[in-house]
Amino acid sequence: MTAGDRPYHHGNLRQALVDAAVELAREGGPDAIVVREASRRVGVSHNAAYRHFPDRGALLEAVCDECMSALALLMEDRIAALGTSRSKRAVVLRLRATGQAYVEFALAEPGWFRTAFAVPPDRHYRLVTRDGRPGPYQILAAQLDGLVTAGVLPAERRPLAEIPAWAGVHGFAGLALDGPLRDASAQEREAGLTRLLDNIERGL
């Protein structure tokens, strides 16, 4: 074998295919995840993929998981950047950062964002990411728990609080990507997001 040739066995073809498919999703969303193209990018024949995934849906599912994890990771980063103070002000700021991170991810990586929610219809939505770390929903829930602990949110209003919070930021992302805000300027979007977070906070 001359230098530069790849060995016959790839070594970690499964992950390489997922990585390539993640890049496809980034560029074009879930529909852009195509077995043949992923194989092409890895430099392997297009049927080699079937040694590692029973069908295209399995590859798609793996990519969904990665996208969901990436979203969770950004949320955790943005929250962690604000420290761990239990003051009322701090817990509120961290809740806001949770929502801001969600929207930031959606706008920065719309392909991944869409893919994260393109879970095949025969599967359940997962609360936990594949590697067992908390998913976006659980991260949000933890922040809401923090509000209760800090005395910002009365305990009797805690149940179901995830719903308005998640719906708000998720819907805002839709507004900005595919809805009436999609031709808006960054300033307009920023103002809208601030108004949204204010309203969620008051509403809780």
Add this chain to the structure above:
Amino acid sequence: MTAGDRPYHHGNLRQALVDAAVELAREGGPDAIVVREASRRVGVSHNAAYRHFPDRGALLEAVCDECMSALALLMEDRIAALGTSRSKRAVVLRLRATGQAYVEFALAEPGWFRTAFAVPPDRHYRLVTRDGRPGPYQILAAQLDGLVTAGVLPAERRPLAEIPAWAGVHGFAGLALDGPLRDASAQEREAGLTRLLDNIERGL
């Protein structure tokens, strides 16, 4: 021509194709809109469509408009069913009905709902439907204006109020269709929606 044969000229092929495509969208969302299948269903050769639409995108766009109109229509119906009283209670109930209708549409006709927001990327989101009637966003705006008139919402809080309201219901639809609520029971969804509407109301 024997009885039962269709005439050579269809008469209103354009609308017939749109109708067929609307039905495709209902069954499978925007990706299910396929020129050949729509033609097939109308009973016409698949290239006849090109007498009426320059390309598939034009057909898709026409269907988007119809879906958006259908959503607007349901919202108007649900609002109208609550009468025209200007009492504080009435304007609030109508705002809630606006959001409820939005979610009702999304859950009852997910294919249409998704298609409504699948406007091709090179086009602007329309506030007004093709026939000039108000679109969902304008209907919502009118309800919010009603809140101000009735003295429920202070005028200085009116600007941008569409954002949290729309984002909330739009996001709730996403939650229920593709998110953590998609395996929830009807009761759970109902409770979640009530909580959401409460929060939007308080937040405004």
Add this chain to the structure above:
DNA sequence: TGTACATCAGTGAACGCGCGTTCACTGATGTAC
């Protein structure tokens, strides 16, 4: 340490499908005289 052999992870070719779109054509319609 060396060798036979089972097993695993790739390859190349092909099947069958459905799509969007274009071409040259024809049947139907309506208008000018």
Add this chain to the structure above:
DNA sequence: TGTACATCAGTGAACGCGCGTTCACTGATGTAC
């Protein structure tokens, strides 16, 4: 009222594409003896 002809709205066949998936196959690897 009748007829020639332009125009419009369809048809049938074909092009070219890319996809998911399967088949029989081969090269590489590792294990038993």
